[in-house]
Each structure stands twice: as structure tokens, then as C-alpha cells.
Amino acid sequence: MKKLFILAPLVFVGCGPGRPHLKTLELNREGNKQVQAQAYGPAMDKYLEALRFDPFVGQLHLNLGLSFEGLQQAEKALQSYQEAENLALKEEKLELVFMARFNRAQLLGKAKKVDEALAVYQKALEIIPSSNEVKTNIELLTQSQQGQGGENKQDQQNQQGDQNQQQQQNQDGKDQKDKDPKDQEPKDDKKQVQQSPKYKPRPFQGKELSEADVKKILGELKQQEEKIRAEYNRKEVKEQPRDKDW
Numbered sequence: 001m002k003k004l005f006i007l008a009p010l011v012f013v014g015c016g017p018g019r020p021h022l023k024t025l026e027l028n029r030e031g032n033k034q035v036q037a038q039a040y041g042p043a044m045d046k047y048l049e050a051l052r053f054d055p056f057v058g059q060l061h062l063n064l065g066l067s068f069e070g071l072q073q074a075e076k077a078l079q080s081y082q083e084a085e086n087l088a089l090k091e092e093k094l095e096l097v098f099m100a101r102f103n104r105a106q107l108l109g110k111a112k113k114v115d116e117a118l119a120v121y122q123k124a125l126e127i128i129p130s131s132n133e134v135k136t137n138i139e140l141l142t143q144s145q146q147g148q149g150g151e152n153k154q155d156q157q158n159q160q161g162d163q164n165q166q167q168q169q170n171q172d173g174k175d176q177k178d179k180d181p182k183d184q185e186p187k188d189d190k191k192q193v194q195q196s197p198k199y200k201p202r203p204f205q206g207k208e209l210s211e212a213d214v215k216k217i218l219g220e221l222k223q224q225e226e227k228i229r230a231e232y233n234r235k236e237v238k239e240q241p242r243d244k245d246w
Helices: 022-036 040-053 058-070 074-091 094-110 114-127 132-178 189-195 211-239
Strands: none
Touching (some): 040 058, 058 074, 058 094, 074 094, 114 132
16 A cells, blocks of 8 residues: 655744734744754654744644644644634635644544544645645545555455355255265275175085084184285275374
């Protein structure tokens, strides 16, 4: 997502209506120099001291907001910009109103308060409808908002896909469970042995057998069965996939 285009902070040098205190002019100038040097703490002190002499000068509140923003004190900066806008409206200083609204809107945009930022930018356009800076920021904020909506939609699609996959797995498991147990039973090894073409029992050749004949026949049957089982097991081991050795 593209970053917001932010207008470089402007330090308004002039002071309030009527005849401001000379100390206010001096402190405001010193505060402006500190802001330009990015020494926001000393600048804040200068503006606060100047407000002791002229507390209702909109420009001082605007500059104070710049120092708060430089100190990463966003809430205080927003309050100062709002106060600067209110006083500028009373003073009918439209340029100051525009700057207060622009600075407040770009700060709201940084805080991801997109709807509020867009509303304040629209109010800034009421003062200077041709402002390219405001139009650019409005466009970028709108794009970022649409991008977030697209990401949320993609997340929902991915979640739905996972749910569908889980449902399919559950259905497959159910179908497997519902199958006839006889179909799932492993075949009896003895049945496989008996069905093997290699298994040829010795034919019966007499009505009566001696004890030695019986032992001999049983011994041969046992050897034949062991041989067939050995071949069957060896084939089964051969067909099993080899495990990876890493």
C-alpha cells in the first residue's frame, strides 16, 4: 500500500488580530526556528509560553500542534489543530482554517482513521477547492481503503475454502465408515495361502496310515506351508515403499 502524500509542515509566522503582545511575537519566532531545526521539545515550550500572553491566537495553536506532532503526541496535536481551526474561523482567516484542517486530516490518515480523515479533507476543499495536495491525499486514502477491503475479501474466501475442504474430509470419513465392514476386513492369510497355485497338498493314497506315515505327511505339509508363507512375506516386504533415510 502506498504511503500518504504529506505536505511539508508549514510554520505560519504571523500572529493574532489586533495588537499581540511583543513577547508573543518573539516567542513565536523562536518556536518557529526550533521547529525548522526539528527541536520539537524546545519549540513546544516557546509556543506554550507565548500562549500565556495571547491564549486566543489561532496561529500559536497551529504551531503548537506541529510541535506535538513532532513529539509523536498525536492526540494533543489533533486537539491543537482543532482549536486553531475554531479560532481561525472566528478570526475569518481562511488560509489558517485550511492549514488546520489539512494537518488534522493527514494526522488522522496516519492513525488509519480513514473515514474521519476523508471528511476533514473534504472540509479543507471547501476553503481551497483547487488544492492538489488535498486531492492527492483523498485519492491515496481511498485506494488504501479499497485495498484493505480486497484483503478482507480474500481472507474470507480463503476461510471459506478451508471450511469446504474440512467438510469434504469429514464426508469422506463418513463414507468410509458407512462401508460394509466385510469390505474393510483384511483377507485371511490362510485363505490366500490355500488359494495359491503353489500350494499342492499331498493326495490321500490309502485307507489306513501308520503313525510314521502321518508324521511324515504332517512334516511335509508344514515345510510347504512355511515355504509359501516365506515367499508371501518376502513379496509383501518388497512391495512396501522404502522410507527416506534423511
